[in-house]
Amino acid sequence: MSVRPRILLTGGSGQVGWELRRSLLALGEVIEPDRERYDLCRPERLARLIRDLKPRWVVNPAAYTAVDKAESEPERCQRINAIAPAVLAEAAHAVGAGFIHFSTDYVFDGAKHSPYTEDDPTAPLNWYGTTKLEGEQAVADVSRDGAWLVLRTGWVYGGRGHNFVRTMQRLMSEKTQLTVVDDQIGAPTWARSIADVAAQVLAYCQSPSAMAEYAGVYHVSCAGATSWYGFASRIRDRLLAAGMEAVAELSPTDSAGYPTPAARSPYSVLDNSKLARRFGLVLPPWEEAFMLAAPEFGL
Ligand SMILES: NC(=O)C1=CN([C@@H]2O[C@H](COP(=O)(O)OP(=O)(O)OC[C@H]3O[C@@H](n4cnc5c(N)ncnc54)[C@H](OP(=O)(O)O)[C@@H]3O)[C@@H](O)[C@H]2O)C=CC1
Ligand SMILES: Cc1cn([C@H]2C[C@H](O)[C@@H](COP(=O)(O)OP(=O)(O)O[C@H]3O[C@@H](C)C(=O)[C@@H](O)[C@H]3O)O2)c(=O)[nH]c1=O
Ligand SMILES: [Mg+2]
Numbered sequence: 001m002s003v004r005p006r007i008l009l010t011g012g013s014g015q016v017g018w019e020l021r022r023s024l025l026a027l028g029e030v031i032e033p034d035r036e037r038y039d040l041c042r043p044e045r046l047a048r049l050i051r052d053l054k055p056r057w058v059v060n061p062a063a064y065t066a067v068d069k070a071e072s073e074p075e076r077c078q079r080i081n082a083i084a085p086a087v088l089a090e091a092a093h094a095v096g097a098g099f100i101h102f103s104t105d106y107v108f109d110g111a112k113h114s115p116y117t118e119d120d121p122t123a124p125l126n127w128y129g130t131t132k133l134e135g136e137q138a139v140a141d142v143s144r145d146g147a148w149l150v151l152r153t154g155w156v157y158g159g160r161g162h163n164f165v166r167t168m169q170r171l172m173s174e175k176t177q178l179t180v181v182d183d184q185i186g187a188p189t190w191a192r193s194i195a196d197v198a199a200q201v202l203a204y205c206q207s208p209s210a211m212a213e214y215a216g217v218y219h220v221s222c223a224g225a226t227s228w229y230g231f232a233s234r235i236r237d238r239l240l241a242a243g244m245e246a247v248a249e250l251s252p253t254d255s256a257g258y259p260t261p262a263a264r265s266p267y268s269v270l271d272n273s274k275l276a277r278r279f280g281l282v283l284p285p286w287e288e289a290f291m292l293a294a295p296e297f298g299l
Contacts, residue, residue: 004029006055007202008097010046010088011062015158016102019195020059027202028056041076043084047091057202058092059100060085063132065162067106068261070128081131086138089148098147098208099139100198105154105186105221107133110265115225117271118152118217126262136217147211151198151220154268155231158191159296164228168235169297175248182229182252186268187221190289194220197281204279214278219270222286227252234290238299 005028011017012032024030031053038045040062050058064070064080085101092099106129107122124130136150157163171178197220205211226234229252239247255264275281283289 005057006031006053007057007059008033008050008053008055010040010060013160014061014063014065015156015161015163015191016061016194018160019158019192020061020198023192023195023199024059024202027199031055040084041079043087046084047087050088050091050097051095054095055097056208057098057100058088059198060088061102063102064128067126067128067264070131071126071261074127077127078131078134081128082134082138085135086142089139090142092148093143093146096146096208098202098205098211099143099149100202101135101139101148101150102194103136103150103152103217104129104132105152105268105270106265107136107152108265108268110184110267112267115269115271116219118219118274125265128262129265140217143215145212146215147205147208148215149201149211150217151194152217152270153189153194153220154270155186155188155221156191156194157188157293159293160191164188164231165235165297168232169239172236172239172248173244173246176246177251178232178248179251179253179258180229180232181255181258182227183254184264184266184268185225185227186265187223187225187270188231188286188290189220189222189283190293192293193222193283193289197275197283200281201279218275218278219272220275220283221270221272222283222289223272224285224287225269226286229253234287238290238294238297242299
């Protein structure tokens with residue numbers, strides 16, 4: 001009788017974690033430690049659980065994702081985004097489990113004008129990005145020649161959790177006029193697309209020892225690019241098409257016209273060709289993914 005492999009999943013209440021719950025089901029027994037009983041500010045408890053359960057895979061989409069708040073909560077952000085991934089990856093390595101971690105386009109400063117590859121130099125502009133980069137590097141370091149993947153994505157939205165789509169939906173119904181930045185360019189990415197890729201990569205690898213051959217950083221974002229203003233315009237179109245009557249007018253501004261505590265990259269489009277080369281996986285254009293996702297937002 002074959003035993004279903006154990007998959008330990010963190011962050012199941014978040015955007016990507018929620019989708020991973022579903023996409024990982026086909027691959028094994030998904031174990032989600034009770035959030036009441038662990039806090040990634042103190043990851044040792046979870047590391048102990050990894051040592052006890054000896055899962056085949058540890059999948060870690062949990063993170064501190066409040067980009068602006070991170071500037072005034074630096075220590076908490078660093079514990080969750082940099083220290084916890086290292087402790088979990090170390091435990092995974094110790095029991096021979098494969099570790100999948102997630103990171104962000106905000107590790108780049110945006111000075112480039114063409115999509116970033118995994119080999120491009122990193123230079124985060126804000127604290128969130130700084131801690132995410134530390135997390136990536138720590139995972140690579142402690143995993144040594146073991147099985148680990150860092151999937152870097154960007155501009156994530158999904159039916160669960162906080163995201164730009166929800167924020168725009170709310171503001172467009174509450175206000176008559178909205179100003180949105182048009183000088184930050186990226187690729188809106190549906191959480192479900194990311195979770196599907198993660199599951200397909202695991203299915204492809206089958207075993208941690210096979211994953212070790214593919215260990216590294218991979219860019220995983222929807223194809224194409226737009227500005228936040230461009231994305232907001234598309235959200236507005238859907239609201240109008242869904243019959244909403246009082247929808248705020250939109251106007252573009254530069255970043256100086258919408259000051260925020262954390263600086264954001266002017267350009268953070270990711271080149272996904274390594275994912276296609278190594279695993280044969282391609283994500284849809286962001287507009288197509290957004291059409292598919294729209295019903296999750298009642299659109
Ligand atoms: N959101 C985005 O636009 C982007 C995200 N990413 C990366 O993708 C990954 C997934 O992001 P996303 O799904 O959006 O994240 P969310 O913010 O939607 O979810 C974060 C998850 O982490 C959990 N979490 C936060 N703090 C703790 C803690 N102290 N202890 C235990 N669990 C905790 C949350 O649980 P709880 O709710 O119970 O606190 C939640 O389940 C992250 O690595 C993120 O950095 C990359 C690019 C863009
Ligand atoms: C609400 C609002 C935001 N904005 C701007 C602020 C900011 O520059 C941009 C996006 O705002 P948000 O705060 O929603 O997005 P932000 O938190 O920067 O999103 C980031 O989250 C982290 C977790 C990531 O990893 C990144 O890939 C990215 O998705 O839009 C406006 O211009 N007008 C508005 O009314
Ligand atoms: Mg945000």
